[in-house]
Amino acid sequence: MGSLTHFYGKIIFVSDMKKLIKLIDENLDKLLPVQYPQEIFESMRYSVLAEGKRLRPVLCLEAARVFGGKIEDAIPTACAIEMLHAQSLIHDDLPCMDNDDYRRGKLTNHKVFGEAVAVLAGDALLTFAPQLIIQKSNLPSEIKLRLLEEYCIAAGAYGLIAGQAVDIESEGKEISPETLEFIHTHKTADLFKLALKAGAIIAGAGEEKISAMENFGQNLGFAFQICDDILDETSTFEELGKTLGKDKAAQKPTYTAIFGLEKARTEVICLLDNTCGIMAKHGIQSGVFCEIIDGIKERATKC
């Protein structure tokens, strides 16, 4: 169905982002059926299938497409990345971590299934996701291994866990802009980078393009995180579906706390300009990327 938008002066076709989201939702549901032990699978499904923007898997599918790959080939990996994202949310929300009661407008996983099941469901997702890449992808072994390596790096002590660990130990402390950058890089941007690089790898793109996607993901991820910090200060529970102002209450280090709202908005625009610059430099035409970039810009500047 598509629509039209402006991209650096040129009018280009915008593929329907909703179609990709629907594709992801259908496949998440299909790839993660309820099995025994039922409660674990129900807990995994509860968080994975909770309504979400599906930004990361959509970025993965679209990166595969723009570099000439088949979207179908990227579906298991895209779903794996969304599962990894859900895993990190389940564990981050635990009482011993951020202690959140709501996520995506619903009670958090441990509020519904209890802490023990929430810990186990998160653990299970961490290996269920790469199992999908191994068993459900129609890709050469070398490509699968590269995807699994990127997955492990992004998920673990060099990626998400590093970001969450430094985030937690920074609570209530004055931190340097460099430490904040470390947290945002690993807690947020690493998953965007993984999604985009994975798409390029699946498409068989060269190292230069894979590296461009990493750079694109770093800028987009940062913009997304700073936008999140802005919304945490300026939005309402109804709009976001989660408890707000919690970062401030917990004295969490945020971009807005260090630099203020105005600088935060300028930075988001600057980062998003960078992503457009990367697209232009590499001749990437993607309505979906533009829609995501525009969406973040709109959210960051509307209030």
Added chain:
Amino acid sequence: MGSLTHFYGKIIFVSDMKKLIKLIDENLDKLLPVQYPQEIFESMRYSVLAEGKRLRPVLCLEAARVFGGKIEDAIPTACAIEMLHAQSLIHDDLPCMDNDDYRRGKLTNHKVFGEAVAVLAGDALLTFAPQLIIQKSNLPSEIKLRLLEEYCIAAGAYGLIAGQAVDIESEGKEISPETLEFIHTHKTADLFKLALKAGAIIAGAGEEKISAMENFGQNLGFAFQICDDILDETSTFEELGKTLGKDKAAQKPTYTAIFGLEKARTEVICLLDNTCGIMAKHGIQSGVFCEIIDGIKERATKC
């Protein structure tokens, strides 16, 4: 430097198990150096390097050797399996799970590093381990992928997590022998099977041998678990380095609770006889396997 033992009437050479344990300990230390964020890596190292029997990694190295593989080729995978084992112990010991204060004679991970770090260190190990298989093994891509697939199945909702989930939901309930078998299969035997199959896969053994190792691991793992249930009732804290009688206090389903001590001992001997039968059938000569089998038999029957 090795010793002599009887194996089905024949006198065979026993390779030095202590040498393999030393090899594992040295490599665990080397493969998991302290990095930033320091506390996460220290927490991972605390549990991984805690003194242990190293049964699973030793089984992996020895399985590789008996099927004609090089022990060196199996070291990263053997260490990965020990890290997965440590991960499962860290999360199982959490207050929301089994709530244990001692493990291997030391305070449990969350008692030293706090719950948040313990959850994150466990998460980190779950992907650090397969990253080792990918990055540190000198093996063909097809072999690595097979190892990673077996790892994911054993670690997740079809393996360890399934066992732990049913174990937890069975607390205080009367369960059937079939449910107990499900728990023991997935919570304990799956890691033994993974270790033994992985060794055979690394050595390039055929499917019949890999399947024999699975069967060997199922019997050995069961024997080990029932022995553990026996010791939980009959041993002391000093002997085992963990709080005892907890299973009974928590009304955990154990073999001894359902069948009694005498039947438990008979069953251990029967299962260990099966492992010897599998070795004989497949012409496997391994002093290390015999030493492990004898060790379990001795522990199960001494008191």
